[in-house]
Structure formats: structure tokens, C-alpha cells
Amino acid sequence: MEKLGKNMEGATTKGVLGHLSQLEVEARSRKTHPHPQQRSRVKELKAEAEALMTQRDQLKAEIQTHKSLQKLRMSMDKQRTNEEEEEMDEDSENSQLLQLMASHTHLRDLLHAHHLIGGYDIIKTRQGRGVCVSVGTAYEGVYLDTYNLEIDLKPMLRIGRHNIPPFIPLNSLAERSDMQTNMRAFLDTLSRHLNAFAGRKQQLKFVKEQQKSVEVMESNVLCSILVLMFTVPREKTAVLCTLDYTDHTRCLPTRVHFECEDKELPDSPEWKKNCSLLMETPVHKALTTMKKMGNIV
Known part of the structure; x- marks a missing residue:
């Protein structure tokens, strides 16, 4: 019986020691190979720390810049004050009041x-x-x-x-x-x-810049007469257009006249619309509309 008790005690001691040994191994394993969630958290903390350090460096740089600017302003204000004090005389207040x-x-x-x-x-x-x-x-x-x-x-x-x-x-x-x-x-x-x-002079400038296919045949210094040459795309017919600005207080013509080899063209409904367009719209805008409608090249 005594021998059996010693054997049981040895077995119990061995089992406890073995369990402790196993726990130690597991603890070491966790230190060596941390859980994935722990690794992710560590990365987040490191990234946050780096961001804070970067922000700290930026704030330091801004503070230093503001200090430098403040010193520069103080120096300039002091210099300006000294110059004004040198220029002032005894009657300066009365002089400033009179001015x-x-x-x-x-x-x-x-x-x-x-x-x-x-x-x-x-x-x-x-x-x-x-x-x-x-x-x-x-x-x-x-x-x-x-x-x-x-x-x-x-x-x-x-x-x-x-x-x-x-x-x-x-x-x-x-x-x-x-x-x-x-x-x-x-x-x-x-x-x-x-x-x-x-306004008339500016319109003429826009025509020369924007309407390369329209030829300016004649204009005067007052820009009260403007003669333009169009080309009708289908027949390739040349049309001479005269704009007469008899009212010198307006930017729009008071008369529009077309001339071409096709004597019926000026009286056609299409070109009567073009005539009204030129009389009611600045010439450079009217020409753009006529080109979009396919009336001129």
C-alpha cells in the first residue's frame, strides 16, 4: 500500500508539471506568433503614431514660419515709425488737419x-x-x-x-x-x-478674327459702312453684302443690301430672313448663325 501511494503521488506530480510545461510552451508560442487580430491592431497603432508625428512636424514648421513673419512685420513697423517720426515737425498736426x-x-x-x-x-x-x-x-x-x-x-x-x-x-x-x-x-x-x-469697331474686329471665310471688302473710319463678301455653299455664288449704319448712335445697321449674279436670290424667303437677322443682331453673331444654317460657307 505504501508503494502504491508513492506511485500515485509521482503520477500526480508528473501530470501537473507536464500541464505547466504545456502552458509555458503555449505562452511562448503566442509571443512568437501573435494572433492575426493582434498583428492588425499593432499596424494600426504604428500608422496612427506615424501620422501624429508627421502632423507634429508640420505644426512645428508652421509655428516657425509665423514667428518669422511676425518678426519681419515688427521690424518693418518699427522702421516705418522711425521714418515718420523723423519727418514730423512741430506744426505737423496743424498741417495734417489743413490737408x-x-x-x-x-x-x-x-x-x-x-x-x-x-x-x-x-x-x-x-x-x-x-x-x-x-x-x-x-x-x-x-x-x-x-x-x-x-x-x-x-x-x-x-x-x-x-x-x-x-x-x-x-x-x-x-x-x-x-x-x-x-x-x-x-x-x-x-x-x-x-x-x-x-461697338461697331469691335464687331468689325470680331468678324475679321472669327469669320475667316467672310471677306471684308470695304469699311470706313467711323465704321458706318461695311461691305462683306459671302459665298453660298451650293451654287458657290458670291454675294456682296452692304451694311449701312446711318444712325451713328446705334451698333446695328439701318439698311442691308445684297448683290449677286443670281438676281432672284436677294428676294428669296431664305435671304430675306438673313437680311432681318443682320439688321437685328450684331454682325459677327449674325454671320455665325448664317453659317450654322448653311446659308454661307
Whole structure:
């Protein structure tokens, strides 16, 4: 019996030791070969750590840049302050006040004159004995040329120097608008003439740039006459088109005339529509429509 008890005790001890040994092996195995989920989590933590370090470096660089800019601004402000202090004298405050009052009076006079003449730019000339008026031109939202004219105020209103084109009847417009009593009416009329001329000139420019198959046969400096050569695609017939802008305050023609060997073509319904199109639409846009419809090459 005593021998049997010793054998059982040895077996129990061996079993416990074996179990412990097995647990140790499994623990080592887990350290050496971690679970897939553990490996994935480790990668995520490493990636997050790298991203945070990158963000930290960027913030450091931005902070350093802001510090450098702040130092530069402080240095420039200090230099500007020193220069202003050097330029100041004992009467500087009184001088600045007088300049401010003069500027205020000048601005008030300009605003009053600006209102009286309908919003045109104006500046005083020759110590208030005259004014210089600027008239801007534009077409389809694009600002073009600006024209200036100097008007003497005393003893009566009189047009002096100017850069208005010579084919614009400036003196005639001044007489018809009664410039002496209605300056705004004169400037409005002049503005319509100049803007219409600028619009016609711009249309002619677009025709030359956009319609290579259309030949410009004739035009004048006022762009009040425009002669174009078309080609009808089917018969290869040449059509001479004359646009007459008798109303010099408009960008559209008052008369359109077609000439070609086919005497019946100008009176055809198709070309009557083309005539109406040219009279109601800017010429460069009308030509684009005519080309899309297959009326010209």
C-alpha cells in the first residue's frame, strides 16, 4: 500500500508539471506568433503614431514660419515709425488737419459735380477755371477706350482740348444739346455716339478674327459702312453684302443690301430672313448663325 501511494503521488506530480510545461510552451508560442487580430491592431497603432508625428512636424514648421513673419512685420513697423517720426515737425498736426480739410472740400465739390453731370468722371483744371470730363466706352461688358475733353467754365462753357475722334461732330452735338444750359444732355449724346462707334469697331474686329471665310471688302473710319463678301455653299455664288449704319448712335445697321449674279436670290424667303437677322443682331453673331444654317460657307 505504501508503494502504491508513492506511485500515485509521482503520477500526480508528473501530470501537473507536464500541464505547466504545456502552458509555458503555449505562452511562448503566442509571443512568437501573435494572433492575426493582434498583428492588425499593432499596424494600426504604428500608422496612427506615424501620422501624429508627421502632423507634429508640420505644426512645428508652421509655428516657425509665423514667428518669422511676425518678426519681419515688427521690424518693418518699427522702421516705418522711425521714418515718420523723423519727418514730423512741430506744426505737423496743424498741417495734417489743413490737408484733411482741403481734401474733404475737394471731394465734396467733385461729388457734387459728378452728380450734376450724370456720373461722368470729372476733375478740376487750371485752378478751377475748367474741368476735364472722361467718357468711357464699352461693348458686351468689356471696357474699351476712354475719351477726355476739357471744358472752360468762364466766361461761358466752351470746349477746349480733347481727344474725341474728328469724325464725331463734337461742336454740332454741343449746339444741338444746348451745352450751356444742359451739360448732362450733351454728355449723354456724346457718350451714345462714342459707345456706338466703339461697338461697331469691335464687331468689325470680331468678324475679321472669327469669320475667316467672310471677306471684308470695304469699311470706313467711323465704321458706318461695311461691305462683306459671302459665298453660298451650293451654287458657290458670291454675294456682296452692304451694311449701312446711318444712325451713328446705334451698333446695328439701318439698311442691308445684297448683290449677286443670281438676281432672284436677294428676294428669296431664305435671304430675306438673313437680311432681318443682320439688321437685328450684331454682325459677327449674325454671320455665325448664317453659317450654322448653311446659308454661307
